[in-house]
Amino acid sequence: MGTVMKWRKSLIVGLVMMMMLSVLAACSGGDDTAKETETPDEKKEAVTGPGTGGSAIGFLFVGAKDDYGYNKAAYLGSEGVEENFPDLKVLRKENVPETAEAERVMEEMIRNGAKVIFPTSYGHLDPALNVAKRYPDVAFFHQGGLKTSENLGTYFGNIWETVYLSGVTAGKMTKSNKLGYIVSFPIPQVLLNINAFTMGAKSVNPDIKVNAVFTGSWCDPGLQASAANSLLDQGVDVLTQHQDCTKTIIETAERRGAMSVGYHADASELAPKGWLTGAIWNWKELYSEMARTAVEGKFVGSKFNASYRIGIEEGAVELAPFGSSVPDDVKALVEEKRLAILDGSLHPFAGPVKDQSGAVKIEDGVKPNVEQLETTDYLVEGVIGNIPK
């Protein structure tokens, strides 16, 4: 009898805690989505198609907007949309996991009047495709994916172009000829960036080696600090990374007197002494252009209703401002290479490109296209590190 009573007590306590939690979860959802927005009843006759007739535009972020990284870059892009569409409400939700939870968030945005939705993380793609099927009148723009549907297009920037240029900077600045690259998972995007950085550094300094270390996570500051310290202990003097949150690694490098190359967003203020430059996104123009296409009813069949890719030329990827330690001749050299990429005379992956084993991956004289590069499954010569076979 007593045991039963205890069980019931613990059950009740458990349930109360769960209820508190769900209330909390709803609160932390906070931002704008929870607020009521009136859905307009009258649709304008002239404009139809996915994305038209809404009162809001929704943005989903996988992490926090202040991560000095992937999500900050996307958040800045959403601010550009806010400026360019004063009549539409911008709904934002941070820390949206790459699960069915993302579907719930998108449906809530749709109920609040959104007809255009930007799921900005790679893993938001499948949830977005599911929601897109259920709401054919809503236009979706997914960041980084390759799968598309009638009302869902994907886009991404060729950030490896600016990663190459930051590699050139690092190759000129290193004194130990050892560069460290802290990465998340061995996926094509990540491998491509390691390769681009290495190709850039090697183009100006054939002796460099790039030590690549996988952490197996996108944002675990403890592991990042361990990886950074481990690489610095091995004599690396420039650290760069492919992580979602970039602050810990840049600050660790700064505290230990090493140089750092940023990624995703400008974080130069974190490292006044050691910051060199970084490959960063500038989504404002592209986000606005895509939103405009959808709002004006021109989405179906447009270039955005596919897997759209742009690069340095269109300004979606940029080089972050140089740090104070970078001398003028290095800046001039990097600028020269940037212009060469722009006018097409320099292709970072122009063959011959060899992998770690020395096998030729890109033949002499061949300039690979974006599809070939986005399926990269090898590391180039000069990288120390392994990918699962």
Add this chain to the structure above:
Amino acid sequence: MIVEILTGAIRAGTSVLFASLGEVVAQRAGVINLGTEGSMLGGAFVAFAVTYQTGSPWIGLLAGGLAGLLFALIHAFLVIQRRANQLAVGLTIIFLAQGLTAFMGQDYVDKQINGLNPIAIPVLSDIPFIGPVFFNHDILTYLVFLLVPLIWWFLFYSKPGVLLRATGEREEVVFSLGKSPTLIRYLAVSFGGLMAGLGGAQLSIAFTHTWVENMTQGRGIIAVALVIFAAWLPTRAMLGAYLFGGAQALQLALQGRGLEVSPFLLFMLPYLLTLVVLFIVERRKVSSMPESLRKVFEGERGGG
């Protein structure tokens, strides 16, 4: 390379060791607190936020410890007073802490703090091999080095320590001595929370100088597991925590040198190695579990 791995072990393992030591004391008194993860996370966040607001890592540290203690008090109240299921309450506290800190911590993700930095101890840090490994860390690491023997002495050679262990074994004895097992359990669980909070603080204001939602990433759970595999001994908890840190350092060092092993295998190494070694160490002594913890695992019988 060995110096690098051992140094890395201590860097990565110290926050876990704090939490583990606290949990040794709590479990010795007969309470298992999975909420240690929540206490750690609360400690990490509060220490960071208070350090940022006050500019003092010391005040931040104190606040972080107290935050950990507060989460543990919820556990203590529900488990000791309300007799709720220990494992269920512990898990719930983890989720509570994750939600609360993610919500309150949004504005702190991009903040910079002047946290605690490594201090090389003069003379000692110049000793080859031992110097860099043990004597070039932040002050909390030195503190935890001292706490291991202190807690060991407390548990096995001090009178309150004997009472605490008796509470975990046979609370009737404590009762008959005119002491309150309830009070002793409260104190033990609170101490566990305080230590987990300090461990979280070490992670946020000393090791990484960063706050990010859910940044403890299961380190508190590892700490609880270590206690069980460490047979409730502070010295073995130290071995376990630094083994965990060491495996992490080892996998990073191997990757950095281009060892031909899949990183996915290496990611598992910290968990695998810690389990295997502690399993081997533990095999010889099977029944060192505090008597009243059996109730947690085998169901409540009597117990009163």
